[in-house]
Amino acid sequence: MGSLKSLAEAYWPHLAFILGLAAGGTAAVHAAMTKHDVRAAIGWVGICLMSPLVGPFFYLIAGINRVRQEHISEERNRSLQDYFANPDLPEADIGDLGAPQFTSLRVLGDRVSRFPLRDDNRIQILRGGDEAYPAMIEAIEQAQKSVALQSYIFDNDRAGRAFVDALSRAHERGVEIRVLIDAVGSKYSHPPIIRLLRKQGIPCALFMTNPLGFMRMPYANLRSHRKILVIDGCTAFTGGMNIREGFVTDYAGEDTAIDTHFRVDGPVVLQLVAVFAHDWAYTTKEILPYQTWSCDAWRVPGPCAPARCIRSGPDRYLVGTHNMLLGALAVAQKHIRIQSPYFLPDQVLMGAINTAARRGIIVDIVIPGRNNLRLINYAMTAQLDQIIRTGCRVWRSRGNFNHSKLITIDGAWSYVGSSNLDPRSLRLNFELDMEIYSRETAGEIERLIEHEIENATLVSLESLAATPFRKRLRNRIIWLASPYL
Template sequence: MAYLEYLVSEYWPHLALLLSVAVGGTAAVHAAMTKNDVRAAIGWVGIIMMSPLVGPFIYLIAGINRIRHDHISDQRNKSLKDYAVTPDLPAADISGIAPSQFASLRVLGDRVSHFPLRDGNCIQILQGGDQAYPAMIAAIDQAQKSVALQTYIFDNDSEGRKVVDALARAVERGVAVRVLIDAVGSKYSHPPIIRLLRKKKIPAALFMTNPLGFMRMPYANLRSHRKILVMDGCTAFTGGMNIRAGFVSAVAGPDTASDTHFKVEGPVVLQLMSVFAHDWEFTTKENLPYETWCCNTWRAPAPHALARCIRSGPDRYIVGTHNMLLGAFAVAQKHIRIQSPYFLPDQVLLGAINTAARRGIIVDIVIPGRNNLRLVNYAMTAQLDQIIRNHCRVWRAHGNFNHSKLITIDGAWSYVGSSNMDPRSLRLNFELDMEIYSREIAADIEKLIDSEISNAEAVTLEGLAAIPFRKRLRNRIIWLASPYL
């Protein structure tokens, strides 16, 4: 023991060097071998090598995908068979809805999503918490056999407790209920609502995206950002809205935030339920039986829309949304409308958007004038010149923060859901979106976007150049960290 103490005291610098080389080298090799994006690989290897002890620790926390690709993929494939039995579903034919230009986009969706495009869906747009939350609670109260709820943020506030009360009523009348909340998103309110759910004996679980478990890390990777509510396998709600009082005018008053959610009836509900069932099984190891959680017949009111779900996340469906958007921007012939609260596309998506604008396509991009994430707003501002100089029109909406994520192409195709157009949503988060072929729905979404544009200010190169240099420098420095915001 004395000799060992002597070695440590005498040669500790050499031992520290060996330890740093071993740990740093192992972490650098891991990053080089597992990162598919060359920029991410270079960035992580640089951080690790420049700081051989601190760098590997940072990589351990933020750089490693702990939801192993093979594990989650195998588990999902095993369960998918149980939810793929869909007899007598109407065939999807886009020829009467969308021009021939969308035929290739439909093929892309077939290959990216692995869910079939289904006809016979009724999709209703709900604006903000004033419309969405009462409709969601009413649907929960009407459920007869099952309720599945998945969300990113579920605040323990007046609106969150109303949803909990509805779920508790469902449990009391014998309805099977499951609630899945992201582990990071659950910490946005204190105490977290998971305690109230368990107190009321509502089966609930946390999607464990927090790398260390015991630390509150709002920027932790691998979040479940999906929003799903399914009743009896027949009626569902999905979109971009979390559960929190800030979206309700009676509570938030003049500071009410806006968002867009969707009530869905029809066979696409089966796909929403499938995604929930897979995430629930991954988290809890419980397999949800098809008979309790799904149905094979739907009586969706007209008009009907063709739709399917698009999954994306750091598993076998990585860059699913990224690929869909590249395809959509490539087939556009007239008009692209984009509304996003966090508009930070990577260079590939920027190139697709800019190429569309250079082809003569009208490209309108709406972002909030007032953003709830200051750093993201700085990074967005630093990048806007790259699209404005290529003839895209960028609008900063006046009024309160709008959290909607909406895209339309040529008045026939829409893309809605939980994905933001930023690196986190496109590569790190588990997201869920819908592609919709419907001129009626596209027209309604375009009205929402155009309404924002009518009360917005155009961003110009002159206006960006007029920003003081110190602020432009700050924006560019924050922009350098945009993949990790």
């Protein structure tokens, strides 16, 4: 025993070197063989080899995609089949749009999303918390059998507690309630709202809390960014807005943030609740009965629109939104309008945007003049010249921060939801968006974007070049880390 101890003391540097080499080499090989993005592969291989002890541990926590292997497969789980199979609902006809390019876009959606395109949906636009929160709370108050709520951020503030009060009253009426909050997003307020929900006896859970099974920590690199509220399986709310008082004028005053949310009535609601049921089952292992959480008949006042949900995330739906946007940009014939709070497209998506502009398509991109994430703003600014040089028009809106995520193509097709145009949303987050084939809806969204443009500043190459060198250098350095922001 003494000789072994003395050998260990004498040769511990060599043993540590061999251990680090084995751990770093193993992790580097795993990253090289499993990563599909060359930048991610290079980054992780470099971290594992340059820091052979700390690097593999960091890769174990944040680099391995366990979700792709463990996320519940709908095909194998018959308990969830009812949410996805409903042959009685007819698929939508988009012939009224009168534009042949949308036929190919619809085919793309059929292949990217498992959900079919459904007709007879009423889409109502809600501006900010002043319109969205009262409508959502009123819907909860009117719930008869079930309420499903999923959010990235659900703050423990005056706005959040108003939702908890409404959920508590519904719970007391015997309504089945489930609340799912992202583990990272829940930490934006302290104490987290989930404590209050549990105190009220409301069934709730945190998404991606404990990925390693033995470490009480959130999987910070993979987040559920989805926003869903479904009432009785018949009415839903979705979009890009979290639950926090910063979106309410009575609370935030002159600093109120702007966002766009959507009330949905019609068959596409079944797709929204299907996504929630899937995420809830993955998180808690509880299967939600179809009869309680869905409905098969909708009384929808016109006008109606074909729509479907598009899921994306680090599971079997990886780059779903990325693929949809590439297809939409490719079929555009006249005008592309994009509004995004965090505009950091990768080179493939940026190439598609630039190609559209070179084809003569008018491309308007609206980003905030005031951003709530300073580093993102620096990185965005660093690459704007790549967009402007090809003829795209980039507008920095004035006024309060706008968190809306809106895209329209040729005044007929819209893409709305939770996805930002940045690497995190496009590859790492669990996101949920809707494609909508409707000139009425696209027209409303275009008017919102045009209103922003009317009060915006056009970014030019000259204005970018006039930025002091130290700031341009800072922006480029931050931009280098943009895949990890």
